[in-house]
Amino acid sequence: MSDQPDDDTSTDNQLELTPNSTPFEIEHVVDRISNSEFNEWYAEQQFETNILDGKAYFNGPSPPKDPERHTPSKLLQCHRKATYARQNAPREDTPPEGLFWIGSEFEEDIIVPFLQDIAPDELYVQNSLWIDTTITAGESDVQLRGSTDPAIVTEDAEPVFLTEIKTTTSLDHLSEPKQHHKAQLHAYLYALNDEHDDFSITNGLLIYGSRKTLDLKVFPVTFDSEFWETVVTWMQAQTEYEGNGELPPADPERDWECNYCSFKRRCGQTDTPYSDIGTDGFLPMFAEYHRKNVVEYLEAHSDVGAKLTPVLAQTYPDLVEHYGAYDWSCPRCSETWAWDAVDWGGDPANPPLCPTCAEDGELMTLSGPSPNSQL
Structure with a gap:
């Protein structure tokens, strides 16, 4: 007689599924698939990645900015919004990790390989360049620190051409670069030109990519000293507001920007009973x-x-x-x-x-x- 069990007893210890039953293990998975669980998981992934990449300093809030120190990505925006962000006022909206992730993936996995394929043979693509420069403006100095988007460089890593890459929901109404994006690119051009005495870098490209279609709109940008003066004036004003402990005026470039601001309630741009709240x-x-x-x-x-x-x-x-x-x-x-x-x-x-x-x-x-x- 065979030692093998009969067919009707061979599944006694196996998981049996029926159309109307859900095994405990699957129920456990279903229970854990939630927005909060996903957000905690993603945050932990980012935490581990930053440590792996030697960037553990990203795993906590950035310290408040000194009044004279400026980041290119925050230039030429609403002064009050900039102060709220620079001084770590509590944000009122959902953290934009998804947008940051999409922007990073778009840049690293699409634009960088594209630039590598079209760059002349004697030139190369570098993911980013670090800038740290001081600008003497009147009786005070302001400092610019940050890192560029991909740059075209020589074999000695000397910058030749810069890009600034942004992703957006739609390109339909974009007929020119946004002023604060143009200011950001100008900051990089100014700083790099200041750091490299042997040759000049004056040109860059603002690249907008649609998150829905991957279509592009590109705008060549040449350093404009007159426009740059408006940016430096903005930095001087921002430094003065914060140095004096003042809450700057709410002065968005366009009125609709308040609807998307992370600090609109404490600013007073909603029907909540708050306005002009500090940081x-x-x-x-x-x-x-x-x-x-x-x-x-x-x-x-x-x-x-x-x-x-x-x-x-x-x-x-x-x-x-x-x-x-x-x-x-x-x-x-x-x-x-x-x-x-x-x-x-x-x-x-x-x-x-x-x-x-x-x-x-x-x-x-x-x-x-x-x-x-x-x-």
Whole structure:
């Protein structure tokens, strides 16, 4: 008699699937496929990649910029937006990792190989060039630091021609380069021309690529000293605002830019009850800060003991143990309560009522501390 089991018993220890059943292992996978789980996974991948590439300094918030130091990618933008970004004010929108990733892939996997194929035989393509230059402007100096997009260079790595690569949703209404992109390319041209005394580099190309179709629009750019003066003037003004501790005016190049700004609520460009808020602190009754933005802000201000507002503590309770949370407070009676000690439905549009005032027949709503009193 054969020692092999009969066919009807051979699957006793195997996973049996039916059209209406889902094995536990698959249910576990389904449960873990979520936006938050994916974001945490992607953040960890980026963390490991930065360490592998020797760029661990990317694994934390960038330090606030000194007033005189400028980054080419932030030039000629709304002064207030630039200050918010440069001083690590908490961002109100979703972190743009997806856009950064697409832009990086477009540059590295498409444009660089294309440039390598079309570059003359005696020239080469270099992924980026580092710049660090000081500009004397009137009675003050400003500093430019950053790295270019791919450049055409000689065999000695001397720059001959620069590119600045941007991705966008649509090219339909793009008839000329955006001014802050043109300013960015000018900054690189100026710095490299300043660093290489033996020859001049004055030309570059702004390349816009569609994220949907991979179509291109290209705009040749030649260094224009008159335009560059407007950029230097912008840097001087930005340095002066921040050096004096002033919140700059909101002056976008186009009005619609406010709709897409990462700081529009604290600036006052929405119907929320805030305006002209400085760079420090969360908006007390705003619950929609993305988790990554919350952590980045808290880490960037850990030396001064930044905490979660009561609203954010209820949104991300697991962060409270590490970062702490401010108390609820009443503007009428000045009583305070721990973030989790007040019965509240969680809707920021309907803040919790003060229990003490309610006993006195007064309906007063509680709030977290104002942004300027959070540090």
